[in-house]
Amino acid sequence: MIPQTNPKLSYIAHKNEIDTAIAAMLDAGRYILGEQVRKFEEEFAAFLGAKYSIGVGNGTDAVELALRALKIGQGDVVATVAHTAVATVAAIELSGAKPLFIDIRPDTFVMDPEKLKLALTNNRSASVKAVLPVHLYGNVSEVFKILEVASEFGIPVIEDCAQAHGAKMNGRFAGTSGVISAFSFYPTKNLGALGDGGAVVTSDENLKNQVTLLREYGWKERYVSHIAGKNSRLDEIQAAILRVKLKYLQEENSTRQNLARMYINGLGGLPVTLPVWGIAESHVFHQFVIRTSRRDDLKAFLKTHGVDTLIHYPVPVHLQPAYLNSLCGDGGLKQTEMVAGEILSLPMFPQLSTEQVSEIVSIIRKFFE
Ligand SMILES: Cc1ncc(COP(=O)(O)O)c(C=O)c1O
Incomplete structure (x- = not known):
């Protein structure tokens, strides 16, 4: 049987390098938020041409924390698509907000900017606080039109890049056009870990600081929470694996x-x-x-x-x-x-x-x- 996807083959393709990286990481003895996560965050941000990437537990958390960093929550509405992995919508609900579903274009399968404009123009627009397009299947084709519409209404664009690692539009990587973006490293993704993983990407220092607090109980220093956060840390072992796979x-x-x-x-x-x-x-x-x-x-x-x-x-x-x-x-x-x-x-x-x-x-x- 020819499989539809096969993450094990992706491991085997880089087995020696991954095994060596894991052995070194295990030997270093730091298993949570150590050198591997820090280096991966730097390398992934540099690859994308963004200032910051913050490793988190998975792509769903990445979307949720991006929304929460923008102070979107209870009582707010986020415009997105219904033709996506349910995770996009689960993340909106986890932030406390509600989704407003915008129809897609039948040829590209991504959010139709005209339909977005229509939805923002009618009286529901008052509570729509952000637009969350999904670069589905690896395609970023409509992002600039969506940015144009969103900026007319003065609301931010959060890119769901879970399926678009390395896709480019107008010379920019997916995840660097909106104010903040979310990536998943689920094993079948173009950049996949060997377990769960995710990242939030932004060039805004304030948003980076917010996400960094939110991913670990709101801690600036250990055991003192400055805001209410959660536990959503990228594992050190997954970061070590992702550093190898990012090269390819x-x-x-x-x-x-x-x-x-x-x-x-x-x-x-x-x-x-x-x-x-x-x-x-x-x-x-x-x-x-x-x-x-x-x-x-x-x-x-x-x-x-x-x-x-x-x-x-x-x-x-x-x-x-x-x-x-x-x-x-x-x-x-x-x-x-x-x-x-x-x-x-x-x-x-x-x-x-x-x-x-x-x-x-x-x-x-x-x-x-
Ligand atoms: C479009 C989209 N958004 C978000 C996610 C959530 O990622 P994760 O499974 O890492 O939570 C996924 C992956 O399944 C996805 O495909």
């Missing part, structure tokens, strides 16, 4: 892009909608997602021919039992609901071979014959 991020993103190019060339002419990929560096293909009205049959056909696929995501967040009473932008979420029934994530990870992509392409062509 750009190379692995290029491999993903080459595989995406193969898929796009191979699937041309078929009745499937292929990913929009405007500028080469704008998409790092965390997922390679196609759209077809025959999605379920194609998924089953691929499975019987030894190819595993996934659906990111089958049920939009506003239709999930926990979130049925959420606010939705004007005009509803028609595109969000439509794409959920038609999207299919094909295998995509840097260790996938070109032979495997050719095989997957031939199986899909056979299905449509």
Whole structure:
């Protein structure tokens, strides 16, 4: 079976370096917020061209702490999308705020800036305190338009970069255009740990200080809380692993892009909608997602021919039992609901071979014959 993703292969690809880094870290004897976390924070910020990165426990906490650092909480509303990992929305709720769901563009699958403008223009805008776009599947295409709309209304943009490590737009890395951004290092991500991990990225010193307090009980010095915080620390062992993997991020993103190019060339002419990929560096293909009205049959056909696929995501967040009473932008979420029934994530990870992509392409062509 060709898997849809395979984080173990990513470990094996860098096994010697990772094992050595872990051994050294274990030997150093500092297991929480030590040298590895500090160095990773510096290296990740430098890679992105941001001033600060703060390691936290996971990507959900990264979004929550970014919101809390901006003093967003009870009584506030955050405009986001329902076509995302539920974690984005869980984080908004953890901060005390509520989501306002904005519809997506059916071609890029990310927040539609026009729909955002409509939602902010109507009378709900009073309590909308921030915009939280998600660079879904590795695509940052609409971020500058969203920034423009948000700045018209004087509210900050928090980028959810959990799926877009290393993606660039107008020469800037995802996570450096909004005032603050959140990353996840879940093992399958483009930059993945071997366990949970996350980071908040910002170039604002005040926000950096806030997140640093919030991630460890509000401590400036040990055992004295200056604000009410929580425990959300990036593990020293994960930081050691991430420092190794960060060195290969750009190379692995290029491999993903080459595989995406193969898929796009191979699937041309078929009745499937292929990913929009405007500028080469704008998409790092965390997922390679196609759209077809025959999605379920194609998924089953691929499975019987030894190819595993996934659906990111089958049920939009506003239709999930926990979130049925959420606010939705004007005009509803028609595109969000439509794409959920038609999207299919094909295998995509840097260790996938070109032979495997050719095989997957031939199986899909056979299905449509
Ligand atoms: C878009 C998005 N936001 C947030 C998260 C949350 O990350 P984590 O699983 O590390 O909490 C994820 C990862 O699952 C994600 O894909």
